[in-house]
Amino acid sequence: MSILLATEELSVQYQDTASAAVRHIGLSIPEGEIVVIVGESGSGKTTLLKTMAGLLEPSEGRVLFDGRPLPPPSRRLVPGHPDIRMVFQDFGLSPNMNVHDNIDHVLRRYEPAYRTERVQELISRCRLGGLEDHLPKTLSGGEKQRLALARALAEEPRLLLMDEPFGQVDTSLKQQLRVELADFLEESDSTVVMVTHDPKDALSLADTIVVIKDGKIIQIGTPEVIYDQPTSAYVAQLFGSINILPVDFWQKHFIPELNRTSDYWGIRAESVKIILKWSEDEDQLGMLITKITQVVYQGFYQEVYVEVEGQTITAFHQGESIVKDQTVGLIIDPEKLVPILP
Numbered sequence: 001m002s003i004l005l006a007t008e009e010l011s012v013q014y015q016d017t018a019s020a021a022v023r024h025i026g027l028s029i030p031e032g033e034i035v036v037i038v039g040e041s042g043s044g045k046t047t048l049l050k051t052m053a054g055l056l057e058p059s060e061g062r063v064l065f066d067g068r069p070l071p072p073p074s075r076r077l078v079p080g081h082p083d084i085r086m087v088f089q090d091f092g093l094s095p096n097m098n099v100h101d102n103i104d105h106v107l108r109r110y111e112p113a114y115r116t117e118r119v120q121e122l123i124s125r126c127r128l129g130g131l132e133d134h135l136p137k138t139l140s141g142g143e144k145q146r147l148a149l150a151r152a153l154a155e156e157p158r159l160l161l162m163d164e165p166f167g168q169v170d171t172s173l174k175q176q177l178r179v180e181l182a183d184f185l186e187e188s189d190s191t192v193v194m195v196t197h198d199p200k201d202a203l204s205l206a207d208t209i210v211v212i213k214d215g216k217i218i219q220i221g222t223p224e225v226i227y228d229q230p231t232s233a234y235v236a237q238l239f240g241s242i243n244i245l246p247v248d249f250w251q252k253h254f255i256p257e258l259n260r261t262s263d264y265w266g267i268r269a270e271s272v273k274i275i276l277k278w279s280e281d282e283d284q285l286g287m288l289i290t291k292i293t294q295v296v297y298q299g300f301y302q303e304v305y306v307e308v309e310g311q312t313i314t315a316f317h318q319g320e321s322i323v324k325d326q327t328v329g330l331i332i333d334p335e336k337l338v339p340i341l342p
Helices: 045-052 099-106 112-125 141-153 171-187 199-205 223-228 233-238 247-253
Strands: 003-012 022-030 034-038 060-065 084-087 159-163 191-196 208-213 216-221 242-246 264-268 272-275 288-297 302-308 311-317 327-332 338-340
Touching (some): 003 045, 003 191, 022 045, 022 060, 022 191, 022 216, 045 084, 045 159, 045 191, 084 141, 099 141, 112 141, 171 199, 191 199, 208 223, 208 233, 216 223, 216 233, 233 264, 242 247, 242 311, 247 264, 272 311
Parallel strands (some): 034 191, 034 208, 084 159, 159 191
Antiparallel strands (some): 003 022, 003 060, 208 216, 242 264, 264 338, 288 302, 288 327, 302 311
């Protein structure tokens, strides 16, 4: 698979800050993939995306597009690249143009017959039928997102960059829009790089996830690798509830033969099984008997907390309800226990 975009030792520093927003990043984006960059606010992910688009000047290093250096803003009259399009958090719609004209305006340099055909195709693909005469201010968050995508894809860019595509959308609509966007991107031939602070966006859409912290890449992998095999506490906690405890604790209570290749090991809350009933003579090897210290109702499951020797363990439980102070057994899946760096 060919590499469409790559960064080499890329650093970006703003004039009014002491430290770089992006530091020595080397990243390769294969053609045809959906790559999602994840990080907390201020991690540098949007700065990285804008630099990939040719909209920000690198302090060091360079960006390569299709094997050639991407000209920085200082070397172009109009920053950017004709084969790269970016969808911003505010969608970048023309407020005084209706849905049809917002798309048509992007294609103004093309022949009228092609413009008409392409606009109708995008309206259909983006599920904007019946809204052609509507102004952006009358559209819902999801409709604005689809219109922004239609504009960005109008000229069939090879690379589509998306900055927090669900940032302006209500939580109740996010899941539906994730599904719609996944279907839409599957039909598109564009390579996609998206940034988000929401791990659910990454897990549901990405072929590859890039985790960034303080301007540096922390881990790269498939959604399955990032979730099941996080290499650091930062990555592990970013993607959900996880129990990170000293190796001595795991050896004493669950796995005596656990090796000491790492000082800390972690396991996701859903991989901690709660046992409500067992016989007195049942083999309890590997099961920890303890009391529930807190229960949080989460709809179809309960978030359960126990405390053992000053250490808190979290488990997700479905089925028969559990109450505080109830005695239960805990069993972990040893295959789901992974070494974690601090």
